[in-house]
Amino acid sequence: MAPKPAFELPYFYNYRPYFTLQPVRDTREKQIQLWKELILSFCKHYGMYIVDVDDFPLFANKSIERKLTNEARELFLNALVMEGRAEWLGKDHRKCLLLWRRIEDWADLIISWVQENALENGVVTLDEMRTGDEARGTDLENLEMIILERAVRLLEARGKAQMFKGSSADDTGVKFFI
Amino acid sequence: MLLLEAQLSESGRPILQPGEIECQLIDSTDIDLEQETKPPYWNPLLGGIVSLTTHRIIWIERTRKKEPVQSRAFAIPHPAVHALEPPKKGGLKSLFGKQAVKLRIVVGIRKDGALATRDAASAVRVVMVFRNLDSNSDAFVTRFQEVLEAKAWTVIPPTSALPGRAHPGSEPSFSGRQDGSQPSRAFTTAHAGVSGILKREEAQAKQADETLQEAFGDLNALMSKAKDMVALAERIRMRLAGSSGGTGGGTDEGEGSRQEMQDLLLSVGIASPVTRENAGALYHQQLSRQLSDFVGPLLVKSNGMMALVDVYCFFNRARGTELISPDDLLQACRLWERVNAPVRLRRFESGVLIVQARGHSDEAIFAQLAQLVKTPDGTHFGISASDAARALGLPPALAKEELLAAEYRGLLCRDDGADGLRFYHNFFLELDSLQEAAAGQQQ
Amino acid sequence: MERAASGITRKFVLLAIGRLPEELGRSWFDKCFRGLDRPLRMAFRRRPGISGLQGATAARAQYKTLGEDVAKVRTEQMTEQLATFKKSLEDFAQKYKNDIKKQPAFRAQFHEMCAKCGVDPLASNKGFWAELLGIGDFYYELGVQIVEACLATRPHNGGLIDLQDLRALVAKKRRTAKEPVTEDDCIRAIGKLKALGSGFEIFTVGSRRLVRSVPTELNRDHNEILEMAQGKGFVTAAEVQAQKGWPPGRVEDALETLLREGLAMIDDGDPDGQRRFWFPCSSGDGNLSIEGQLGEGPIR
Incomplete structure (x- = not known):
């Protein structure tokens, strides 16, 4: 950074x-x-x-x-x-x-990020979302896991995403339906 | 109708377009057409107030009543004016004393006879007759010419409030003259040695010094003239004050000369306080109406009241230029009483002045406060000025005034403790009535 | 022409004098009116014969009431004198308008002298002074900026601010304006603001001038404490007691009021364990950045 x-x-x-x-x-x-x-x-x-x-x-x-x-x-x-x-x-x-940015606003930000990186209908891990290449230089970089998870859960409730638990916490994946 | 209809506000003031500024006012003026046969629809406009703005010249019907009635108003936009023919001085008629001054305005008209702001087919002569012999019609005509030259209607109004001040020749000039010359310091140390610069600075400072000397001399001379004039003004003012209500003051002439005197005094910097007997300068009367219009919508947004200081800021920021002084504002507000304006000036015990809608009463506010102190928080902790401010939608200073007023009324009582000044429901009131009831029973 | 008639006629004629054209010839008139005193003769010289007499009769009829006549003449007198003075002022303005704007010392002198003459150049924007010298807008705008600066800093200083700080704040805001603003200018502008009844007032505490923008009244004790705080910006209760010799209760009361009014804040963090009472209006050494006080916020 x-x-x-x-x-x-x-x-x-x-x-x-x-x-x-x-x-x-x-x-x-x-x-x-x-x-x-x-x-x-x-x-x-x-x-x-x-x-x-x-x-x-x-x-x-x-x-x-x-x-x-x-x-x-x-x-x-x-x-x-x-x-x-x-x-x-x-x-x-x-x-x-x-929460200097509210969870809802993080959720919105994630949606934009997904669209910008053409990850609709794709799958990423939570870890990738905050440390991967596409995260670099964006607000998602090094986002606190707790917040990320909450935001994605909010998207789940809205039907825009689905989380998959992996073998460890780091492996938790997300599929986006946007 | 040849002239365009102009919109007036509820209190009889012209509604100005964005960027349009009022420049000059003159009363008792007729507008007529100068031609042998006048068109059938034409009625001369008599005895109105004419307002010269940056964009138009507006004739406003003058009503004698206190209540502002829906007057008519007509305007000639400046783009339609082809030429001005200023009044001629002298002449045989003037041997018999002052005559009404006539200003002829050549305006363009279309084929169908309506005013043309461009591509005029022909022209007619409109004549403006200034019937008030004591008014400064020369100044009005001069201003009219200036305004026409300035062509302010072609400029898009700026959006910012008080614009950055631009004055002709405003670069600092060491000679101190208003000649618009650029400062001579347009070189760097590369062009001249440091000592050269120092010498130049010294010379300029010395020149400034000498100029200042001369300036002070001229200032002294001016002031001694001012003193004489102020003395004369004072004498006349006192005489006028003494004659109000007497035989001199009853007639229209007396009224006219008193009015004129107010205007003269004001122009010299001696403000005559508005009293029941006199309405002050014409300027303040007009300003009073203007302010009434302006303040109305503001009050709606600020829950019915606003500190006078804030009105001053808002109004001047809206004006942008030709600002009003605090004294102007005060005088204008004082006039509201005389004309039954929808707003009024009110003074709290502490001396704080506010502007309030005329129908506004404290009762509604007191009711709100009474409710507030009965809430659980209000009962335990009382309410502070900030609490009241939030609840009432008022600035804390005004909220505090209302709290004090409610206390004065006996609705609240205070606790001036470590936590600041806080107000509670006035338990003592209930105690009093209980005691009274008990006393009544004993009898 | 009898005396009485000539008295009234003279006034009537004098009124008309300024408007009479020069073209009318002289000799015929001189012959007719040789007996009259000079000014009257000069006046009549310009009138054609018959209508001259008619004029006199008309005048007599017109000015029956001497009282009205007198009033009208005084107005005329005033107008003439004003016209003359206005011309002088116009000449002065032409020469010095820029100086008044650019040279604060000259401007201050101008104001002082006006005050001595009983003239208030800032009374109204419709006055000669404001119009010709163009100083009205300068002060009225300054007034607006002062009100705004006081409002912006009130959460911090409780409505009391050092004049020097205020001037600096306003000057900073006026970055684009080319006219320098001095403390004297601020004083004049605030002097006018007083009329608006929101407690605007300048008063002296020790060696500094403070500007108040709320209707809070401070008593002698408060002022003395404010004075004590000047320089370092704070006092302790013990100091006040020692220096003033007041009983603790009196010290406590005064400090408490100042706290309650928002003019003071407490500081319990000093290593020596003594509570300090800080006064934002007394911290004239500017340990606070100016942008912050304007409420613009360096953040975001």
């Missing part, structure tokens, strides 16, 4: 108070909104799908010597979950799946 251009951090990221959960409700609501947007765009920019609550680069800003408390991190991610833009992986809330 070609190196991405540097991500431009928004103005608030270097203002220390934004790393403390604000007590005044109005202010906090604005704060949450800003962080939600930042997390989503950052992940989208770098093609990240999983946020490790304890280890996400955004949550600590060395240049101003500030980092978000665990409470704040969970709060912001929860806000994304409430909005349907993220999902917790596991009850301990240590990892969060980011």
